[in-house]
Amino acid sequence: MTTLDRDSKGRFISDEDARQRRTSAVKLGLAATAGAAIGMMALFGRRTASQAPTILAGDWPQALAAEHKAVLKLFDAIEATQTRAVARRTMLLAQLKHALAKHAIEEENAIYPALRDAGRADAAESLIRDHGDVKHFLYDLENMPKNAPEFLETIKAFRHEIETHMREEEERDFPALKAQLSEDQNRKLTRQMNREGFKLA
Ligand SMILES: [Fe+2]
Ligand SMILES: [Fe+2]
Known part of the structure; x- marks a missing residue:
């Protein structure tokens, strides 16, 4: 042996x-x-x-606008639920939370730092504060009984805030940043944003 x-x-x-x-x-x-x-x-x-719709939407401002639209569709679906539809509300809220988490990572890890680098720190700070409010709304909704009378009121107030934020991004800050960057820098930013989104997709 x-x-x-x-x-x-x-x-x-x-x-x-x-x-x-x-x-x-x-x-x-x-x-x-x-x-x-x-x-x-x-x-x-x-x-x-999961990341394909964002990638296919085009460059970074178009991609983020497409995600905004998808998020608003989820708000539509939640607002259309009956008070007793607790399981559906829970499921849709989970989808909303995931979509917003991915979207926030793309913006916070790629777009907002680029805004700062382009000399637009004030805009970046204001937008990131809004993301804090978004998380607070999600936290409140998560901890609320899904058949609570204030559930839909909270959803409506949340939607109002987030639509204002989306408008500021789509109509003011994103076009300004895109115009300030070269074609090459915009292409690189689109790639970077998709890489970040892919991590949470
Ligand atoms: Fe944002
Ligand atoms: Fe956004």
């Missing part, structure tokens, strides 16, 4: 047993690696599908 492999009781085992053990371990390792690769591919596919 030349092997130093031992069994579970600490006894030495034969070369053949040791070889079989190693083969099984390698097979298990390969299966785990293949499983992980399939998992990664599934995750990558799901994220690609």
